[in-house]
Amino acid sequence: MNSRSNASSLLGQLTLEEKASLCLGSDFWHTAPVERLGIPAIMVSDGPHGLRKQPDEADHVGISGSVPATCFPTACALASSWDPRLVRRVGEALGREARAQEVAVVLGPGINIKRSPLCGRNFEYFSEDPALSGVLGAAMIDGVQSQGVGASLKHYAANNQETDRLRVSADVDERTLRELYLAGFERAVTQARPWTVMCSYNRVNGVHASQHAWLLSTILRDEWGFDGLVVSDWGAVHDRVAALAAGLDLEMPPNLGVSDAAIRTAVRTGRLEEGVLDAAVARVLQLVERATASTEPSPVLDADAHHALARAAATQCAVLLKNQDRLLPLRPAAGDTIAVIGEFARTPRYQGAGSSQVNPTRVDVALGELRSAVPDQVEVAFAAGYGIDTTDHDQELAAEAVALAGRAEVVVAFLGLPAADESEGFDRSHMDLPANQTALLARLADANPNLAVVLANGSAVRLADWERHAKAVLECWLSGQAAGGAAADLLLGAVNPSGRLAETLPLRLEDNPSYLNFPGEAGHVRYGEGIFVGYRGYDALDRQVSYPFGHGLSYTSFAYADLATTVAGRHQDGDLVVNVSCRVTNTGDRHGAEVVQLYVGDPEASVARPVRELKAFAKVDLDPDETAVVDFALTARDLSWWSTSLNDWVLEGGEFQLAVGASSRDLRLTTTLDIAAPALPASLDGMATLQEWLADPTGSALLHKAVGTDEDGRPKGILGNEELLPVIGNFPISSLAAFPGLGLSHPVVDALIDQVSTREQRATSEQPASRPFES
Numbered sequence: 001m002n003s004r005s006n007a008s009s010l011l012g013q014l015t016l017e018e019k020a021s022l023c024l025g026s027d028f029w030h031t032a033p034v035e036r037l038g039i040p041a042i043m044v045s046d047g048p049h050g051l052r053k054q055p056d057e058a059d060h061v062g063i064s065g066s067v068p069a070t071c072f073p074t075a076c077a078l079a080s081s082w083d084p085r086l087v088r089r090v091g092e093a094l095g096r097e098a099r100a101q102e103v104a105v106v107l108g109p110g111i112n113i114k115r116s117p118l119c120g121r122n123f124e125y126f127s128e129d130p131a132l133s134g135v136l137g138a139a140m141i142d143g144v145q146s147q148g149v150g151a152s153l154k155h156y157a158a159n160n161q162e163t164d165r166l167r168v169s170a171d172v173d174e175r176t177l178r179e180l181y182l183a184g185f186e187r188a189v190t191q192a193r194p195w196t197v198m199c200s201y202n203r204v205n206g207v208h209a210s211q212h213a214w215l216l217s218t219i220l221r222d223e224w225g226f227d228g229l230v231v232s233d234w235g236a237v238h239d240r241v242a243a244l245a246a247g248l249d250l251e252m253p254p255n256l257g258v259s260d261a262a263i264r265t266a267v268r269t270g271r272l273e274e275g276v277l278d279a280a281v282a283r284v285l286q287l288v289e290r291a292t293a294s295t296e297p298s299p300v301l302d303a304d305a306h307h308a309l310a311r312a313a314a315t316q317c318a319v320l321l322k323n324q325d326r327l328l329p330l331r332p333a334a335g336d337t338i339a340v341i342g343e344f345a346r347t348p349r350y351q352g353a354g355s356s357q358v359n360p361t362r363v364d365v366a367l368g369e370l371r372s373a374v375p376d377q378v379e380v381a382f383a384a385g386y387g388i389d390t391t392d393h394d395q396e397l398a399a400e401a402v403a404l405a406g407r408a409e410v411v412v413a414f415l416g417l418p419a420a421d422e423s424e425g426f427d428r429s430h431m432d433l434p435a436n437q438t439a440l441l442a443r444l445a446d447a448n449p450n451l452a453v454v455l456a457n458g459s460a461v462r463l464a465d466w467e468r469h470a471k472a473v474l475e476c477w478l479s480g481q482a483a484g485g486a487a488a489d490l491l492l493g494a495v496n497p498s499g500r501l502a503e504t505l506p507l508r509l510e511d512n513p514s515y516l517n518f519p520g521e522a523g524h525v526r527y528g529e530g531i532f533v534g535y536r537g538y539d540a541l542d543r544q545v546s547y548p549f550g551h552g553l554s555y556t557s558f559a560y561a562d563l564a565t566t567v568a569g570r571h572q573d574g575d576l577v578v579n580v581s582c583r584v585t586n587t588g589d590r591h592g593a594e595v596v597q598l599y600v601g602d603p604e605a606s607v608a609r610p611v612r613e614l615k616a617f618a619k620v621d622l623d624p625d626e627t628a629v630v631d632f633a634l635t636a637r638d639l640s641w642w643s644t645s646l647n648d649w650v651l652e653g654g655e656f657q658l659a660v661g662a663s664s665r666d667l668r669l670t671t672t673l674d675i676a677a678p679a680l681p682a683s684l685d686g687m688a689t690l691q692e693w694l695a696d697p698t699g700s701a702l703l704h705k706a707v708g709t710d711e712d713g714r715p716k717g718i719l720g721n722e723e724l725l726p727v728i729g730n731f732p733i734s735s736l737a738a739f740p741g742l743g744l745s746h747p748v749v750d751a752l753i754d755q756v757s758t759r760e761q762r763a764t765s766e767q768p769a770s771r772p773f774e775s
């Protein structure tokens with residue numbers, strides 16, 4: 001498409017056949033061209049942490065090869081950096097690689113919430129928290145799109161498991177959707193404006209995401225102002241015409257000869273308005289136009305520079321979970337032996353399996369990296385200790401490793417999940433490390449207590465049954481092709497760990513809030529824990545955890561001081577801002593980075609709310625003795641919850657608790673704040689209870705007037721009966737009309753309802769016509 005052409009002028013020249021063809025791809029990875037009008041096909045490719053461009057015949061699941069590309073840390077690792085600048089840089093590099101390969105759209109990032117530790121794709125997702133997921137998702141999109149390449153934000157929405165993923169209905173109430181599962185998408189869409197959004201496979205409250213008009217049009221376009229293209233997940237479309245009508249523009253891969261025929265027939269028979277088709281085609285043309293806008297020559301992939309970035313990024317992602325006796329960093333002296341144990345030190349696991357699987361340009365191996373980084377006369381000796389693709393305890397391997405541990409100064413055990421344990425396509429059934437690894441660990445610790453564990457896993461593993469054997473645990477996640485080099489940098493202290501947990505590590509799987517409902521049955525998964533996902537649930541139940549959300553140690557230490565808040569503007573004027581600041585000082589003896597986390601709680605809310613929720617964070621780099629002032633600005637939305645009855649975000653005036661800290665359970669400074677906000681309009685009708693009428697200032701005044709007072713000025717009837725009031729206060733007022741002696745006869749109640757009905761009518765007329773939640 002030449003640069004002068006534009007979507008609207010082309011649209012008028014297209015035949016119905018051509019328009020229908022543009023709403024599906026031409027093959028597995030390309031949009032459809034219209035050669036006579038110079039509309040080219042553009043290519044899309046996975047994926048979130050590295051390009052997976054399949055050259056010719058595509059198999060889709062990564063079994064056949066893809067062109068070499070840098071494998072950056074996967075999302076679970078990147079999220080642990082809590083560093084949007086870093087994620088943006090990785091996004092830029094992904095965008096450059098895409099341009100070098102003439103790929104127009106990168107199919108990522110995936111920002112679905114980690115509802116359960118068992119989800120097979122948790123390695124591809126950022127966090128259990130929507131603020132963190134949204135900020136990092138937006139950063140990734142910014143980075144990719146800064147290179148003139150589109151991003152595809154996925155998988156929209158409520159795709160939180162792999163079990164039955166093409167059919168299961170995620171049954172989620174609207175408040176939970178809004179506050180948890182949509183909030184990250186909302187932030188990423190409104191802030192970073194991705195070129196495309198990918199709908200998910202699953203159903204949401206009974207309707208396939210690909211056909212979900214409320215999700216694809218009402219929320220995404222009308223509320224969030226999304227102006228890009230909605231693409232299906234690969235194979236997510238079941239009824240092409242219904243999907244088009246709901247707002248799905250591009251079907252991938254194309255159901256050629258079926259979907260295009262269905263679209264043509266639907267337009268011809270009047271089932272589908274041609275205007276709907278035109279709107280989708282215009283968005284496809286806009287995407288092609290965006291993708292072909294650049295006149296710059298494609299960059300050449302600088303594999304070395306990108307590998308260096310992958311290594312730098314991986315060092316920022318590791319989370320130092322524990323570090324007893326300051327075992328790390330290792331400080332080997334001449335003549336020392338470091339026992340490196342575990343097959344993963346030699347055969348690294350650094351990415352997940354499925355559609356995001358990258359063919360790396362090279363792979364760092366931790367063992368070799370350690371060997372080349374230690375000072376002279378330090379021996380780095382290796383024993384495999386266990387086999388990766390088995391849980392059997394190989395006595396010979398174990399004995400060799402234990403003997404090595406016994407003669408070394410320090411032991412570093414590389415443990416983790418085998419690739420077969422976690423992948424796109426299926427969920428895990430437990431969160432344990434393989435038994436042969438944990439059994440070995442106990443024996444290693446007996447032989448040498450100076451034991452550090454380095455973990456490689458994409459989803460959370462249980463630590464409670466083995467971590468006592470290790471003085472230090474460094475969670476490296478699946479950190480990409482340079483994971484081995486990064487591990488060496490961190491173990492030897494060339495880089496100070498600064499990662500923080502983007503998800504809670506529970507003591508037991510059974511403690512996870514979704515446990516009783518995951519992954520559902522008979523085609524439905526009930527999101528029964530509601531908004532209490534991840535730390536929101538553990539905190540509400542006051543459950544002990546192995547390591548809380550936001551946790552991560554450093555080789556240095558940080559002190560917090562001077563928490564200050566100021567309130568500017570007013571909620572009713574729409575300009576409320578709560579400015580929060582504190583000072584953070586590096587009190588240790590080496591450079592390090594602290595992730596300052598701001599949590600907000602609303603203990604006086606009229607609805608159940610989490611004890612605290614992450615609302616902002618900042619990563620600060622500090623030299624020893626250096627202090628940084630960290631500033632945050634909260635808006636009304638940050639203090640609000642979603643009211644289904646009012647169909648709006650609600651800020652309830654009153655006391656809020658603010659805390660800054662180093663994790664969700666290491667709150668260093670706290671304060672309370674009074675925020676003024678107008679009272680919520682109560683819905684007063686015959687089914688409103690007596691208590692609800694009394695709680696509303698207008699309702700209460702009307703009620704008191706209607707019931708009247710005795711000669712001493714005391715309320716009459718039920719309002720003067722302090723014993724009976726708590727007993728029948730939760731009756732709807734219309735039911736009480738039948739009760740004698742309360743002063744609430746039918747005429748009195750009818751008159752009350754009449755008096756408030758004007759206000760009620762106003763509120764009702766603001767409700768949207770159809771929402772998918774009430775059936």
Ligand code: BGC
Binds near residue numbers: 060355
């Ligand atoms: C995955 C998507 C991916 C697509 C194309 C699907 O199976 O769910 O994340 O982008 O395939 O490979």
